[in-house]
Amino acid sequence: MKLNVKPELEKIEPLFGSSFTYRTYDKNHQNRKHTFWHYHPEIELVYVKNGSGKRQIGSHISYYSNGDLILIGSNLPHCGLTDGLTGNENETVIQIKPDFLGNQFFDIPEMKNIKALFERAAMGIVYNGISKNVIGEKMELLKDLPPLERLLGLLEILHLLEGSEEYSILNAQGFILETELQDNQRVNVIFNFVKEEFQRSITLEEVAKKVSMTVPAFCRYFKKITGKTFTRFVNEYRLVHAAKLLHEKQISITEICFESGFNNFSHFNKQFKKFTGKSPSVYRNELKIVLT
Numbered sequence: 001m002k003l004n005v006k007p008e009l010e011k012i013e014p015l016f017g018s019s020f021t022y023r024t025y026d027k028n029h030q031n032r033k034h035t036f037w038h039y040h041p042e043i044e045l046v047y048v049k050n051g052s053g054k055r056q057i058g059s060h061i062s063y064y065s066n067g068d069l070i071l072i073g074s075n076l077p078h079c080g081l082t083d084g085l086t087g088n089e090n091e092t093v094i095q096i097k098p099d100f101l102g103n104q105f106f107d108i109p110e111m112k113n114i115k116a117l118f119e120r121a122a123m124g125i126v127y128n129g130i131s132k133n134v135i136g137e138k139m140e141l142l143k144d145l146p147p148l149e150r151l152l153g154l155l156e157i158l159h160l161l162e163g164s165e166e167y168s169i170l171n172a173q174g175f176i177l178e179t180e181l182q183d184n185q186r187v188n189v190i191f192n193f194v195k196e197e198f199q200r201s202i203t204l205e206e207v208a209k210k211v212s213m214t215v216p217a218f219c220r221y222f223k224k225i226t227g228k229t230f231t232r233f234v235n236e237y238r239l240v241h242a243a244k245l246l247h248e249k250q251i252s253i254t255e256i257c258f259e260s261g262f263n264n265f266s267h268f269n270k271q272f273k274k275f276t277g278k279s280p281s282v283y284r285n286e287l288k289i290v291l292t
Contacts, residue, residue, distance in 0.1 A: 006051075015281045016181075018147055018150070019096075019100045019101065019151065020063065020094060020095060020096040020151075021042070021093075021094065022093075022094055022143070023092070024090060024091065024092050025090060025091045025093075025094045025145055026090045038077065038078070038079075039078070040074075040075070040095070041074050041075055041097060041098075042074065042095040042096055043072065043073055043074050043095070043096050043097075043118055043121055044072040044073075044078075044093065044094070044095050045069075045070075045093070045094040045095075045096075045139070045161075046068065046070050046072070046091065046092070046093050046094075047067075047068070047091065047092045047093075047132075047136040047140070048064075048067050048069075048091050048094075049067050049090050049091070049133070049136060049140075050066060050067045051067060052064060052066070052244065052247050052248065053068070053244070054079070054241070055068070055078075055126070055170070056068065056078060056079040056191075056237075057070070057072060057077075057078045058078070058122040058123075058124060059225075059226035059227060059228060059233070060075060060168070060170040060171060061233075061236045061237050061240045062228060063243040063244050064126075064238060065130065065247055066182070067136070068132075069126070069127040069128075069131070069132040069135060069136050070124065070125065070126045070127070071117075071121045071124070071125040071127075071161060072124055073118070073120075073121035073122035073124065074097075074098050074118070074121075074122070074123065076121075076122060076124060077187075077188075077191075078205050079195070090140075092136070092139045092140055092196060093144075094139065094154065096154075113162045113163075114158045114159065114162050117161055117162040123169050123170060123171050124167070124169070124170030124171075125161075126167065126168050126170060127161070127164060127166055128166050128167070129166035130166065131160070131164040131166040131167070132166070134160070135157055135160050135161060135164070138153065138156065139157060141153065142154065156211065162168075165208060186211045186221070187225060187226075189210055189211055190210065190222070193207060194207075194233065194237055195237070196238050198234060198238055198241065198260075198261045199238075199259065199261045201259065201261075201263070202234060204218065207230065213258055235271060236275065238260045238261040238262060239260070239271060239272055239275045239276070241259075241260045241261070242256050242260040242262075242268070242272060242280065243272075243276065245259060245260065246283055246284045247284075253280045253281060253284070256280065257280075268280075289292075290292065
């Protein structure tokens, strides 16, 4: 895979007769195309029914199980939430431009809370509890509605999103495309490189060379852009991958340690507990209880 590529701008065109994009993918037709790092001016709402996977939104990395409902802000780079091992029943994606109903529509008093929701989405918002299921089901029901009813249904969904208290802010805005094009290219190279190579040791010299920087300059730059050190970012990526493996593969925790890019089992245990609040064995046992 080519790693030194420009950031991938996804061009989104709604179907004729619609002001926004609505797509569904079942378990036999996953959205494989967008597992890479990409962005678009449209705000994106994604509902994954059941299943598990990784979230990589901006500089945020986490793992989800039992489905996901996430709101991704305009021009907030992200990777696809599903892959071949996800095991989800289906995925529903809605993409809307911030001004899809006109430049002034969200300035009227009745829409001020939804406008504020769009602004919060710049950091990434993940919904849980009853809200995730109720809103997800309403998203699925839009599929067979005629255009006007689908639009009204979307407005209802936006109203439910802004009124819900069952959400977490991902604080993923560490990398938003308000920086120079050169910054976009550099971060893309770095993030895609980590995604492909996290299972082996990565030196600062190696990654700094990828973006034609000295090690000290790279370390300062990466911390400024993401709010994290490069070492922390890579370790978080590895730990999220380990959580995914604990959920999806019946292999030993030692194997998971090494398959996730750690070369010291004791260090892996310590880092996993610090990251999740639980040891890998406790984490796996609690997953089994939930599943049964």
